[in-house]
Amino acid sequence: MCGIVGFCGKGSVEDLERMTAALEHRGPDEEGFHVDSSLRVYLGHRRLTIMDLESGAQPLWNEDSTVGVVFNGEIYNHRRLRRELESAGHVFQTDHCDTEVLVHAYEEWGPDFVKRLNGMWAFAIYDLRRRRFFLSRDRFGKKPLYYFHSKDLFLFASELSVLPLHKSMECIPDRLSLKKYYAYGFIPAPRSLYRGVYKLPAGHNLILDLNSHAIRVEPYWEFALEPFESIPRHPERTWAEELRHLLVEAVRRRLESDVPLGVYLSGGIDSTAVAAAAAHLKKPGKVLTFSIGFDEPSFDESAHARLAADFIGSEHHHERLSLARARDLVPGVLERLDEPIADGSIIPTYLLSRFTRSRVSVALSGDGGDELFAGYDPFKALRLAQVFEALIPSRLRNRIRSLADLLPVSSRNMSLDFRIKRALRGLDYARPYWNPIWLSPLEPAEIEELFQEETNIEELYSEAFQYWHESPHQDLVDRTLVFYTKLYLQDDILPKVDRTSMMVSLEVRSPLLDMELVDFVRRIPSGWKFRRGETKALFKQSLRDLVPDSIIDRAKKGFGIPLTQWLRDAWGEWAPASFVHQGARRFTERMAREHMARKADHRLFLWADIVLGAHMKRLNRWNATAAS
Numbered sequence: 001m002c003g004i005v006g007f008c009g010k011g012s013v014e015d016l017e018r019m020t021a022a023l024e025h026r027g028p029d030e031e032g033f034h035v036d037s038s039l040r041v042y043l044g045h046r047r048l049t050i051m052d053l054e055s056g057a058q059p060l061w062n063e064d065s066t067v068g069v070v071f072n073g074e075i076y077n078h079r080r081l082r083r084e085l086e087s088a089g090h091v092f093q094t095d096h097c098d099t100e101v102l103v104h105a106y107e108e109w110g111p112d113f114v115k116r117l118n119g120m121w122a123f124a125i126y127d128l129r130r131r132r133f134f135l136s137r138d139r140f141g142k143k144p145l146y147y148f149h150s151k152d153l154f155l156f157a158s159e160l161s162v163l164p165l166h167k168s169m170e171c172i173p174d175r176l177s178l179k180k181y182y183a184y185g186f187i188p189a190p191r192s193l194y195r196g197v198y199k200l201p202a203g204h205n206l207i208l209d210l211n212s213h214a215i216r217v218e219p220y221w222e223f224a225l226e227p228f229e230s231i232p233r234h235p236e237r238t239w240a241e242e243l244r245h246l247l248v249e250a251v252r253r254r255l256e257s258d259v260p261l262g263v264y265l266s267g268g269i270d271s272t273a274v275a276a277a278a279a280h281l282k283k284p285g286k287v288l289t290f291s292i293g294f295d296e297p298s299f300d301e302s303a304h305a306r307l308a309a310d311f312i313g314s315e316h317h318h319e320r321l322s323l324a325r326a327r328d329l330v331p332g333v334l335e336r337l338d339e340p341i342a343d344g345s346i347i348p349t350y351l352l353s354r355f356t357r358s359r360v361s362v363a364l365s366g367d368g369g370d371e372l373f374a375g376y377d378p379f380k381a382l383r384l385a386q387v388f389e390a391l392i393p394s395r396l397r398n399r400i401r402s403l404a405d406l407l408p409v410s411s412r413n414m415s416l417d418f419r420i421k422r423a424l425r426g427l428d429y430a431r432p433y434w435n436p437i438w439l440s441p442l443e444p445a446e447i448e449e450l451f452q453e454e455t456n457i458e459e460l461y462s463e464a465f466q467y468w469h470e471s472p473h474q475d476l477v478d479r480t481l482v483f484y485t486k487l488y489l490q491d492d493i494l495p496k497v498d499r500t501s502m503m504v505s506l507e508v509r510s511p512l513l514d515m516e517l518v519d520f521v522r523r524i525p526s527g528w529k530f531r532r533g534e535t536k537a538l539f540k541q542s543l544r545d546l547v548p549d550s551i552i553d554r555a556k557k558g559f560g561i562p563l564t565q566w567l568r569d570a571w572g573e574w575a576p577a578s579f580v581h582q583g584a585r586r587f588t589e590r591m592a593r594e595h596m597a598r599k600a601d602h603r604l605f606l607w608a609d610i611v612l613g614a615h616m617k618r619l620n621r622w623n624a625t626a627a628s
Helices: 013-021 078-087 098-116 160-165 175-184 235-254 269-281 302-312 323-335 346-357 377-391 394-404 416-426 431-439 444-451 462-470 476-503 515-521 537-543 549-553 563-574 582-596 603-627
Strands: 002-009 030-036 041-047 067-075 119-127 132-137 146-150 153-157 197-199 204-209 215-219 261-264 288-294 315-321 362-364 507-509
Touching (some): 002 013, 013 160, 067 098, 098 119, 153 160, 160 603, 175 431, 175 444, 235 537, 269 362, 269 537, 288 302, 288 346, 302 315, 302 549, 315 323, 323 346, 323 563, 323 603, 377 431, 394 416, 444 582, 462 476, 476 507, 537 549, 582 603
Parallel strands (some): 261 288, 261 362
Antiparallel strands (some): 002 041, 002 153, 030 041, 067 119, 119 132, 132 204, 146 153, 204 215
16 A cells, blocks of 8 residues: 655645655655656655565656556556556566556556556556646545645645645635535545545546646446346356355455455454455465454454354454543544544554554455445335335324433444434435435534534435435335445445554455456345345355354444443543534533433534544644644
8 A cells, every 4th residue: 555645736845745754654665756847747655565565666657757657556457457568568667566557558548447457546647748647546435535626736645634734735624514524424525624625536537637737537437236137047046156256256366465464354244254265265274364342242243253263264363442442542543534534433443453454464354245235224224214204294203203212322332222213313304315314423403503504405415315316216225225335335434444554554455345246246136135124135145154154144233332431431531622613512512411411322423523623623733834
């Protein structure tokens, strides 16, 4: 993994060096620069050496130094592409560096070459012949890429927090993005926290013309459900066999590394499937697995992780996260989080990454399984939601919610009262808003109270609304799959893993998001993924004998933390300063009092406020430094 930065227009070498140095955690092993004073082009790179340790320094150039690249990611089919390019006459300087494939593939096939890539990436290609920048981000946005564009400056970087280090940048929080943060728990692409700063969306390219300074952002791929037109004679068996084969091959591609490699193992289906496939491909006892446990039993999966490790024969390593450790970790992790993400599992994910990095430099994860195979609890709620919507008049729904609010507040993981209250709050709204409101730290009326102004719900949830209506003929399961895959996965799960792993210079790879596997899975009708109330039905079938039945058949737990209780114990230490106005402070204080008194469970909002508060403190320091 690496960190990339660059700009064209206003700026200096000092800006470039300062911004590049801020990405050292992404690439602690090497740094590289390129400055073209005539075109006012500046490129910086920090490298974490994973492949071709002796070569591959960046920026990396073609033979005549007319096409260069700064690259963050891994291309898993680089060896096959290299053979094709060598057959076409391209000469490579490195032995097996995947970065060099990018410059030659761009020369040979033009911008469309990204459609041939199987991997994760964010890169910028500097094309001197055509006098342009070509930027691209992988299909699911596993690697981040932010940019700013004005008439006299184009600026990009791997992290949002690097942009304010350029002296010409003024970072002002965007009000609608702040509202969306409380509406989703994350800020959906292409928006970012700051006005005028954007995330290049997943599956998109950006071209900057260095003559006109105009930019063009275009999609090259989009996740879409396109079911097979013909169904095989024995679909469950046929598709399960193919799925298992594709899983093993995806893991095989991601086992290539010139440094030690391990596997995250929670004891759930997805991570166990990846670990089992790795164990199938490697020698007995050569797979290292890593897990995190909790003192609170309803959150702890360590026994299942140990069972899975024993079954596949891995060398297993385990660590525990307590409130005392969380108290130590939270300030530092949130200080370095880059862009706010209101996901409490950031803390155990960071600890897991740090623990894993003490022994290896690369880890495989099970990310993507819940989204692709309908693994989340809301899939189970859809049928009941339809019945509730049909049978309960709207005038009675508030009364039912009021009755549910009388249920005792539990601190247990996914407790019954939490699920009932969450389900009912979503059902107060139209169907396109069910999924985001089930997840959200605040519902629309609360966001209006926090910001003390009216809020248009369609604008607030515009992304979820758009994806819902893009496929009018799809059923509720399909539409929910699209929501989780195109929004929650890309703007919460993957950024969370990227930021926390990169804090400790650990590369994390996601076999379940392999291009060939995804292209197959998206064509399987949803009735085989969520079947008769069972989540991940076909995926589970494909894993029989590879994964213990007790892992396959147990209820999903999720990688949560005992946040409800932790907030009661540590709110005084973590409470943020108000960022908007006095009314916002009063709103937060009221929510905190209700939470501490066990009258309500406001953990999602309170944690979101803590995360945002930490970022705003950091921004205020940047602004003070810039002004001095």
